[in-house]
Amino acid sequence: MDELVDDYDRYLPLIEVLSVAIEKWESESPEFAEFNKAVSELDDGVSLLRVLMDQYQLKADDLKNEIGGRSLVSMILNGSRSLTIDHIKALSRRFGISPALFL
Incomplete structure (x- = not known):
């Protein structure tokens, strides 16, 4: 190989x-x-968020400015809540990527 x-x-x-x-x-x-x-069956936005968190070695607390508290981030990651448009815009700004990647 x-x-x-x-x-x-x-x-x-x-x-x-x-x-x-x-x-x-x-x-x-x-x-x-x-x-x-x-x-x-995975949500593309949540999958992308997981990859970004892994790449940047972030924890749920690290996203409080973009998403909110640790519990909300956890709910989004486990699928019980969805990313909102405001979350997507804030995450896109933070990581310098297109919001379309979350959709």
Whole structure:
């Protein structure tokens, strides 16, 4: 695998064939059915928020200015509450990303 990455241009056709085959296997294999179902049911905004929190090593308390208290952030992360337009605007400003990414 390292060889494929190290000489990317040379192996690009092989990488493209492998990526299509792997994507097909992941989407059609019974082994991934439960995982794929769970992923399809995730809220995109909450998923993005989780990634941002992980990347920036943030805790719920760190988002009090954008969302509110720790309990509200926790409720949003566990799906019992939704991000509001105001939350999305504030998070977009904080992280310098488009609000559309949360929708």
